Amino acid sequence: MSRLGIIAGGGALPAALAAADPDALCIAFAGAEVAVPEARIQRHRMEHLGALFSALRAAGVTRVVLAGAMSRPALDPAALDPVMTALAPRIMAAMQGGDDGLLRLVIAIFEEQGFAVTGAHDLLPDLTATPGLLTGPEPSDTARADIARARAILDALSPVDVGQGCVVASGLCLGVETLQGTDALLGFVAATPRHLRGRGGVLVKRPKLGQDLRVDMPAIGPATVQAAARAGLDGIAIAAGGVMLLDRPALLAAAEANGLFLLAEP
Amino acid sequence: MSRLGIIAGGGALPAALAAADPDALCIAFAGAEVAVPEARIQRHRMEHLGALFSALRAAGVTRVVLAGAMSRPALDPAALDPVMTALAPRIMAAMQGGDDGLLRLVIAIFEEQGFAVTGAHDLLPDLTATPGLLTGPEPSDTARADIARARAILDALSPVDVGQGCVVASGLCLGVETLQGTDALLGFVAATPRHLRGRGGVLVKRPKLGQDLRVDMPAIGPATVQAAARAGLDGIAIAAGGVMLLDRPALLAAAEANGLFLLAEP
Incomplete structure (x- = not known):
């Protein structure tokens, strides 16, 4: 046993x-x-x-x-x-x-x-997502490009052990997650003067390359979605199998209510 | 002519x-x-x-x-x-x-x-600094290590065209400069809950690798120093010849008044 x-x-x-x-x-x-x-x-x-x-x-x-x-x-x-x-x-x-x-x-x-x-x-396999669109509208081409740019920024940061999250809007990086966490990052983005930033934007949340997911898996929950909506974002892209979805029903409902997409990528 | x-x-x-x-x-x-x-x-x-x-x-x-x-x-x-x-x-x-x-x-x-x-x-050669300690106390070993870590983070970000500034305290990255600028970064650091961060810390400000300094040189001024002091930092390290010192006498006076070091590195 x-x-x-x-x-x-x-x-x-x-x-x-x-x-x-x-x-x-x-x-x-x-x-x-x-x-x-x-x-x-x-x-x-x-x-x-x-x-x-x-x-x-x-x-x-x-x-x-x-x-x-x-x-x-x-x-x-x-x-x-x-x-x-x-x-x-x-x-x-x-x-x-x-x-x-x-x-x-x-x-x-x-x-x-x-x-x-x-x-x-x-x-608990349902803790994480399988690849695909979990809820919300299909990401636009701009959103897809923003996701790719945010992933490139996170990949660049992985060797220096920084960054589980990044916000990009219309190609412009609006914030990199540091130890204050995702909510602080999204609050910082929400405070960005409108004339500095493009419309919309995405939060990408992924583990660092080589991060030990057994005790330190990144997570998002309903509060993350609310904060992303307040920051004016179009959606959230997470690593399939690499980010925990806390309170999944409420999380999906919050995304739907705010018109945000939630996308899981390999 | x-x-x-x-x-x-x-x-x-x-x-x-x-x-x-x-x-x-x-x-x-x-x-x-x-x-x-x-x-x-x-x-x-x-x-x-x-x-x-x-x-x-x-x-x-x-x-x-x-x-x-x-x-x-x-x-x-x-x-x-x-x-x-x-x-x-x-x-x-x-x-x-x-x-x-x-x-x-x-x-x-x-x-x-x-x-x-x-x-x-x-x-105007006096716009930038030559290598050395411009003012303030000699950086501690911890500050030197924080400077090195912040430089490593900025170097990692250069290929993705992000980051002219980074704050590190006791080895922990407290913020990466994005398009909101240095003052916004320092405001974010100042708002970090005390229990999350180590004491002191440094702001490192350098051009991105390959940045065209003819029209887009990073700059610090007296307000940068005041914001760094409010964020509880020990000092600022800049690239010699690569960061403009705006209103140099007031900048040096502000650093001295707040006990911050200002270090220029090759």
Whole structure:
């Protein structure tokens, strides 16, 4: 038996995973707010990772999925168990850097402990899109050209580890997503003086080349669509299989209500 | 005699060029606000480029400098002279695209008419900086690393014709300059929630690789420094010989008053 362990953070995703696999063991860290019913949750302290690994093994867990937002914890150094004491220097070092490095380290630690790490999208295929037009009008030639230009900009940025999103309108780049996230990018675009920009425009959202989608898949939700509409965009193009659709029915309804296309490309 | 023609737009630069070369012929388009004394200005309509070229030749002008901001004109099609009628299709096409294409076309048109096009920085060497620390404290190792990362990001973007500026703080990219300009970028950085970003940070401002510096040199001024200070940055690094310093005394004073370094790198 290959039992699944769900390391649950915030948001709706952990509950969806738990509902899809009634046999899964759900773990949450002390103090974390999770949407999974508390009766299904086994709580652990982050200072006691050794106890967590033992509990997973004792329960027959061989593969884990890390799902949902987790805040960077304040650790009590006096409370660390021996496993966590040994890991602490690597974790502290990774915390000085970007999220990418910390997430890669978390994956590596679970793998070193003998667990396979899987992605939520592998367990819930409907989380991502298959190629095609999901909703809205067929993109115009201008929109297609803007999508191609935004993809070229994101491709150029991938080697320097920047950019999961880019907005282009009539060939002009109106913004590149940085660590403030997609909503901040779209707010910046919405504030662009009208005389500077062409009409319409597109948001392209894709993982960086080489990004580990098991713990860090880009996502859009209904709020993204609303923000794109406020920014005057014609639509959103995402990577098929590479961007999570949060609350898909509401997301599609928001796109339809605002006349935005939602296109998934290989 | 190689007489200079100054095609003057807004801002202080045309007046500085005119003061430096009392023999220069100063041209402004009808309706444009320019800081050069009106008595020195010869006015032309943009619809009558043929008359402008003739006037330049009659005055012995062999080289021109395009200086200062010019707004995209609304042209009266009925008023075009024969030279402008012949050029109109190329100009109309370029106006659909970005500023770069339009500026390249304007240079090409002057050159086709037999004029050499020179850059303001070639006529006023003090407009740009020589390599070194212009003012402020020596950049820390962290600031040096942030400068290197911002340069790498700008280099990656050059092939896709985006980015004259980038902000990096403690290794994290906080923003890439798009067509909204440097002040908008710095306003975006200033609005970044504190918990997302590291301390300090740098603005790096450089021309794109292959950018034609004769008409489109990046610039910083006192307002740039003030905006960088409001964004919590430690300093600004520019390309020596490749970024204009507007109102240099006030710019250096603003950097000093805010404790920001201003570094010019090859």
